[in-house]
Amino acid sequence: MIQTSVELLFQGITLGGLYGIIGAGLALTFGILRVVNLSHGEMITIGAFVAVALVGMVPTLPIALVLAGAFVACALLGAFLQAAFVERAMAFRDPMVPMLTTFGIAVVLRNLLVETTGADLRGLNVGGLAQSSISLGGMTFGALPLVTLLLAIGVFVILSLLIRRTTFGREVRALSDRPEIAALVGVRGKRVHIKVAALAAGFAALAGVLLAMRASVSPYSGVSYLLIAFEVVVLGGLGSIRGAFAAGVLLGVVQIVSSRFDGNAGLLYVHVTFFTILVIRAISGRLS
Amino acid sequence: MDRPFNLSLLAVGFSAALAGALTFDPGMLFLLTEIMVVLLLAQMWNLLAGFGGLVSLGQQAFFGLGGYLLFIGANGTQIPFWVWLGVTPLFVGLLAVPIGLVVFHLKNAYFAVGMWVVAEILSALFLRLDFLGGSAGIVLRPGGASMTTNPERLLFFIAAFGFVATIVALRMFLKSTIGLALLGMRDNPDGAAACGVDVRRMHLLVFVISAIGCAAGGALYYITTLYISAGDAFQMNWLIIMMFVSIIGGLGTLTGPILGTLIFFAIREAMTSAGFSGGTYWIVMGALAVAVLLLAPRGLWPLIRNSFIRKTGKATR
Numbered sequence: 001m002i003q004t005s006v007e008l009l010f011q012g013i014t015l016g017g018l019y020g021i022i023g024a025g026l027a028l029t030f031g032i033l034r035v036v037n038l039s040h041g042e043m044i045t046i047g048a049f050v051a052v053a054l055v056g057m058v059p060t061l062p063i064a065l066v067l068a069g070a071f072v073a074c075a076l077l078g079a080f081l082q083a084a085f086v087e088r089a090m091a092f093r094d095p096m097v098p099m100l101t102t103f104g105i106a107v108v109l110r111n112l113l114v115e116t117t118g119a120d121l122r123g124l125n126v127g128g129l130a131q132s133s134i135s136l137g138g139m140t141f142g143a144l145p146l147v148t149l150l151l152a153i154g155v156f157v158i159l160s161l162l163i164r165r166t167t168f169g170r171e172v173r174a175l176s177d178r179p180e181i182a183a184l185v186g187v188r189g190k191r192v193h194i195k196v197a198a199l200a201a202g203f204a205a206l207a208g209v210l211l212a213m214r215a216s217v218s219p220y221s222g223v224s225y226l227l228i229a230f231e232v233v234v235l236g237g238l239g240s241i242r243g244a245f246a247a248g249v250l251l252g253v254v255q256i257v258s259s260r261f262d263g264n265a266g267l268l269y270v271h272v273t274f275f276t277i278l279v280i281r282a283i284s285g286r287l288s
Numbered sequence: 289m290d291r292p293f294n295l296s297l298l299a300v301g302f303s304a305a306l307a308g309a310l311t312f313d314p315g316m317l318f319l320l321t322e323i324m325v326v327l328l329l330a331q332m333w334n335l336l337a338g339f340g341g342l343v344s345l346g347q348q349a350f351f352g353l354g355g356y357l358l359f360i361g362a363n364g365t366q367i368p369f370w371v372w373l374g375v376t377p378l379f380v381g382l383l384a385v386p387i388g389l390v391v392f393h394l395k396n397a398y399f400a401v402g403m404w405v406v407a408e409i410l411s412a413l414f415l416r417l418d419f420l421g422g423s424a425g426i427v428l429r430p431g432g433a434s435m436t437t438n439p440e441r442l443l444f445f446i447a448a449f450g451f452v453a454t455i456v457a458l459r460m461f462l463k464s465t466i467g468l469a470l471l472g473m474r475d476n477p478d479g480a481a482a483c484g485v486d487v488r489r490m491h492l493l494v495f496v497i498s499a500i501g502c503a504a505g506g507a508l509y510y511i512t513t514l515y516i517s518a519g520d521a522f523q524m525n526w527l528i529i530m531m532f533v534s535i536i537g538g539l540g541t542l543t544g545p546i547l548g549t550l551i552f553f554a555i556r557e558a559m560t561s562a563g564f565s566g567g568t569y570w571i572v573m574g575a576l577a578v579a580v581l582l583l584a585p586r587g588l589w590p591l592i593r594n595s596f597i598r599k600t601g602k603a604t605r
Contacts, residue, residue, distance in 0.1 A: 030397075036397035036398075036400070036401065085578060085582065089581060089582060094585070095397070096337075096396070096397075097585050099397050100343070100531070100577075100581055101578055101581045101582065103345075104575075104577040104581065105574070105578060106574075107528055107570055107574035108570075108571050108574035108575055108578070110570075111567040111570040111571045111574070112567075112571060114567045115567045115568060115571070223524060224408075227401070227405060230401045230405075231405065234394075234398060234402075264416065265416065266412060267408070268409065268412035268413065268416060271405050271408050271409045274405060275390075275405060275406070275409060278390065278393070278394075279390050281393070282390055
């Protein structure tokens with residue numbers, strides 16, 4: 001009993017770590033670009049499909065290289081989309097224009113993916129990672145969840161260091177607090193925007209690869225991942241990377257525990273949990 | 289000047305709907321009813337986003353609810369489904385009140401995606417709960433008996449005349465004091481609030497009207513298909529259609545969404561007959577929407593209208 005609950009909790013935390021990563025990417029783009037990037041979910045699926053393609057070409061490719069490949073591919077795509085479309089849309093005063101633009105981009109990307117790969121669910125197995133496991137104190141932990149957890153912590157630490165310790169991070173913080181003054185003292189806004197978009201897309205791709213290894217992936221998976229990312233951002237608080245990970249873990253645990261008791265529920269309980277917290281916050285007035 | 293125009297619009301709409309219902313063959317009527325439903329949905333999204341300033345990504349929730357509640361009501365009782373067609377949208381409008389009161393705590397983009405979560409929850413519920421149809425969906429069997437005749441002629445008439453009546457109603461609404469307050473609120477929320485406009489109540493009003501319209505669209509559409517499932521009724525594509533059509537045609541105008549709908553169906557029918565897959569078609573629509581957003585964010589209709597005004601030098605509305 002205790003053993004199963006510890007294992008469930010562990011699974012929930014590792015899944016939540018991935019949700020934290022996708023939420024942190026969305027929070028980053030919103031914090032700096034002031035754009036709710038609705039094509040974020042597509043970056044997650046495209047990352048997974050890049051991994052599927054890489055493993056299809058070289059089946060023995062180690063996990064680190066697969067993750068790197070997906071990261072680079074999506075970071076380039078994210079930078080291109082930002083430079084070519086979103087940056088232009090941000091020039092309009094209405095904040096809804098960039099959001100709707102990213103929505104249009106998402107529809108195009110999703111259907112391009114359907115046309116090239118087919119609409120079927122795909123599994124992803126890198127180096128037998130899903131089957132191998134490690135025993136610890138009488139309890140077995142899968143190798144995949146451990147890799148996932150390490151990656152989530154790694155992304156969290158790297159992101160915090162990047163934002164707090166580097167010149168890039170200083171520019172990012174300056175742009176998010178006072179864009180006009182930042183531009184005045186020589187921060188190149190567009191260049192930082194492109195870097196931020198690339199970073200968020202790259203992290204989304206990393207999470208996408210591991211999410212596909214946990215379950216499977218189809219071109220339509222992006223929609224539900226986008227919603228989870230959004231829920232993570234709202235629950236965790238804007239611009240708070242730590243909050244994003246806490247919220248991700250909450251939703252991950254809810255999903256794992258609910259699927260244990262109700263196998264066909266999908267994301268129903270995750271969405272209901274989010275909405276319930278929202279209602280409670282709304283009633284208690286802690287939401288503005 | 290406005291009153292005779294509205295009355296003649298109603299008269300022309302009535303005769304055109306009647307003539308169409310009596311002359312076209314069933315296949316054509318099916319397509320035309322679908323076009324009417326999309327026109328209505330687009331106008332409802334336009335009312336919410338273009339006039340009310342509330343961009344929602346979850347209006348498919350009300351579309352699906354409208355369809356489902358009609359099926360559940362008609363199949364479970366002896367009351368004719370035509371009555372349910374009138375009652376269901378109003379009931380969905382009532383349901384929209386508590387939903388709106390919660391979701392309005394979210395602002396702008398958060399409201400948009402919050403509504404999307406509402407739609408996803410409803411979709412999952414209808415898929416999950418067997419008394420709501422479950423994953424198999426529901427076949428329309430009014431009073432428990434199979435449909436013997438297909439009511440496509442009357443349905444088309446209701447859809448077509450209903451749409452014209454909606455346009456006339458929207459024209460009158462936007463000219464009324466409440467409508468003017470709405471436009472003022474969209475252009476300058478703080479200013480309007482200072483003039484005594486209750487922003488929250490206005491938002492709730494357009495939100496409920498939009499929900500009623502979307503539910504009517506869902507109820508009409510699923511009577512023509514005779515079958516409803518959660519995967520279809522609550523799908524994102526309904527929202528994508530209403531949104532793309534409004535954006536391409538021109539948000540915040542009554543003519544824009546009509547133009548957008550015509551473009552949408554022209555592209556769809558042309559591409560389907562040329563043998564392209566559904567995916568390619570969505571790629572074209574998405575690219576068109578992005579292009580319009582970046583090059584003419586107010587849509588195609590204002591562009592056309594302005595160039596017409598410039599050419600003739602006449603200030604027409």
